[in-house]
Amino acid sequence: MKVLPPTMRENKRYLAFELIAEGNISRDDLIREIFSASGSLLGDLGSSECNIWLFAFDNLKGIISCEREHVSQTRAALATISYVKGKRVSFHILGVSGTVLGATKKYLEGADISNPEEQSHINE
Amino acid sequence: MASLDIYDLNVYSVPEGKNTVEEMAALAKRFGYAGIAITNPHDSCKPEKASVSKGLEILSGVELRVDNASRLHGLVGKYRSMVDIIVVRGGSENINRAAVENPNVDILTSFGSTKDSGFNHVLARSANENDVSISFDLAEFIGQRGGRRVRALSNFRKDLELVRKYDVPFILTANARCLYDMRAPRELIALAGLFGMNREEALSGICTNPQRIISKNRHSSKYVFDGVEILDPSMDVVLDEGDGQ
Numbered sequence: 001m002k003v004l005p006p007t008m009r010e011n012k013r014y015l016a017f018e019l020i021a022e023g024n025i026s027r028d029d030l031i032r033e034i035f036s037a038s039g040s041l042l043g044d045l046g047s048s049e050c051n052i053w054l055f056a057f058d059n060l061k062g063i064i065s066c067e068r069e070h071v072s073q074t075r076a077a078l079a080t081i082s083y084v085k086g087k088r089v090s091f092h093i094l095g096v097s098g099t100v101l102g103a104t105k106k107y108l109e110g111a112d113i114s115n116p117e118e119q120s121h122i123n124e
Numbered sequence: 125m126a127s128l129d130i131y132d133l134n135v136y137s138v139p140e141g142k143n144t145v146e147e148m149a150a151l152a153k154r155f156g157y158a159g160i161a162i163t164n165p166h167d168s169c170k171p172e173k174a175s176v177s178k179g180l181e182i183l184s185g186v187e188l189r190v191d192n193a194s195r196l197h198g199l200v201g202k203y204r205s206m207v208d209i210i211v212v213r214g215g216s217e218n219i220n221r222a223a224v225e226n227p228n229v230d231i232l233t234s235f236g237s238t239k240d241s242g243f244n245h246v247l248a249r250s251a252n253e254n255d256v257s258i259s260f261d262l263a264e265f266i267g268q269r270g271g272r273r274v275r276a277l278s279n280f281r282k283d284l285e286l287v288r289k290y291d292v293p294f295i296l297t298a299n300a301r302c303l304y305d306m307r308a309p310r311e312l313i314a315l316a317g318l319f320g321m322n323r324e325e326a327l328s329g330i331c332t333n334p335q336r337i338i339s340k341n342r343h344s345s346k347y348v349f350d351g352v353e354i355l356d357p358s359m360d361v362v363l364d365e366g367d368g369q
Contacts, residue, residue, distance in 0.1 A: 020151065020303060040269050041318075075314035079307050082267045088304035092155060093311065 010051070011068035014097050016107035017078070019060045020090040027057045029085040034064070038077040050074050055100065063103050071096055128327070129158035130309045131334035133185065133209050134233060134259060134297040137172065140164040142302035145172055145182060153180040155308040159338075161185035161209040166199060171207045183338065185209035187233075193222035200228050208341050211259070214242075224251040230337050231295060233259040243283050248290040255340075257333060258283070258292055262307070262315045263299040280319040293336075296329035 019025060031054050038047045050070040055063040066074040078091040097103035132152065137145045145162055152160045159181030162172040166186050174184040184207040190196045196212065196219060203210055212223040214235035223232045224247050232251070235258065236242025243258065251258060260283070265276040287294050296316055300306040307315070313326040321329075347353050 020306075022304070041273075072314045072317050075311055076318050079311035079315050080266050082304060088302070090304045090306060091311070092308050 012051075012065050012098075013068050013071050014055065014100050014103040015064045015066065015071070015074065015078075016094045016097070016103040017062060017064060018092050018094060019062075020092055021060055021084070022087040022089070025060065025084050025087065025089065027054070030054065030057060033081055033084045034078070037081045038074075041077045041080050042073055046073060050077070052077065061108055063100060063108070065100075128331045129335060130156060130330050131159045131161070131181075131183075131338070132157060132297050132300070132306075132330070133161040133183070133231060133295055133334050133337065134163050134187070134211055134261070134299050135160045135306075136164055136299075136301050137162050140168050140301070146177065147303060148300065148306070149177050149180050149182055151303050151306055153178060155306065157309065159183055163187040163209060163211045165189050165213075166203065171203070174208055183208040185211060187211040187213055189213045190219065191216070193218040196222045197226060200226055204228050208338060217242075220247055221250075224254060224256045227254040227256070229254075229256050230341070231257045231259050233261055233297075233299070234264075242279075243286065245286060245290065248286040248292050251292045252290050255293060257337060258287070258294050259299075260284075260294060260296050260316065260321075260329065261299045262296060262312060263305060265318075266298070266305075266307070266315065277319050284320055293333050294329050295334055295337075296326060 034052060034054060035047070038050065038052050042050060049067060050073055051065075051067045052074055053065045055065045064074070064078070075093060078093070081089060081091055083089065095103065095107040097106060135141075135148055135152075137143065137148055141148070148160065148162075157180065161183035163185035164172065164187065166188050171184050171186045172182065175182050186203050186207050186209075188196060188199050188203070188210065190199065200210060209230050210228065211231045211233055212219065212229050214220040214223055214232050220232065220235045220242065223229045235247070260280055265273045268276060286292065296312050298305055298307045298312060309330055312330055313323060316326040316329070317323075
């Protein structure tokens with residue numbers, strides 16, 4: 001198969017994120033919730049334009065890819081997620097990049113997951 | 125955006141919310157806020173003291189929940205000198221009206237929709253005159269789905285029209301009751317975009333307007349009363365010398 005010429009490729013943005021969550025979240029549950037949230041907020045039409053895709057997810061951090069012109073809708077859809085399979089969660093987008101490598105290097109490597117309940121006790 | 129000071133002026137802690145002030149502050153710091161106001165209801169506990177914790181400003185606040193407009197004015201007077209931020213939870217026409225007509229009120233929240241005699245052009249004009257901000261409480265549609273979210277979004281759209289026409293000051297808030305209710309500033313901007321608010325307006329709702337409210341209520345040491353403040357003492361010296369010659 002011929003490779004698609006670069007000008008015809010989709011223009012994507014990669015959103016590095018962390019989940020502030022009550023417990024561990026499985027990848028499958030998260031995917032289900034992301035699609036359900038974007039389906040509910042943006043509808044089938046909006047979701048197809050955004051083209052949200054969970055690119056990678058491990059240990060409450062990951063990368064979501066979406067269409068370049070629809071980063072703001074994607075953010076909004078993710079921000080409406082407050083439960084994943086009965087557990088409370090909150091999405092925190094760490095940054096947006098044009099490449100997976102950029103998103104990983106800039107926003108994910110070395111950054112530790114936030115656990116505010118633990119953090120607040122450190123200095124007490 | 126990193127250099128801007130972003131505030132959420134309507135956050136709850138224990139006993140109204142589920143997490144302590146320290147926990148909320150730690151997450152707010154991570155999300156990039158410069159400060160949060162803890163606004164627990166007046167009948168649940170004493171207002172939180174203002175402080176600075178690990179670089180995050182914690183403002184003292186109170187949320188007044190009353191069903192009687194005359195009682196509201198009394199409570200506003202009582203709390204004005206105690207806290208930085210006074211939020212009034214509206215709902216009925218009387219309370220909404222009383223809140224926007226009292227210049228000592230900072231923020232009116234949950235004022236209801238235009239349809240059921242909530243926010244309207246009369247209140248908008250009054251809010252502008254008395255410099256009372258209205259609050260776009262994004263929690264009203266973050267956790268909702270279907271009909272309720274549709275209604276919340278369309279109400280906000282109408283409110284935004286009034287805000288633009290009458291130049292009403294406003295704030296954006298996630299109205300967090302627990303850690304997982306909190307949203308980062310950029311997410312708030314994206315959510316506000318859902319009902320037609322542009323980026324500049326959203327930024328004024330989380331940055332410039334909250335800053336203005338805070339500086340309005342926190343007077344410098346030179347403040348005497350509105351319009352009068354003590355000037356630099358070195359100016360007196362200059363004047364005295366001038367008199368002597």
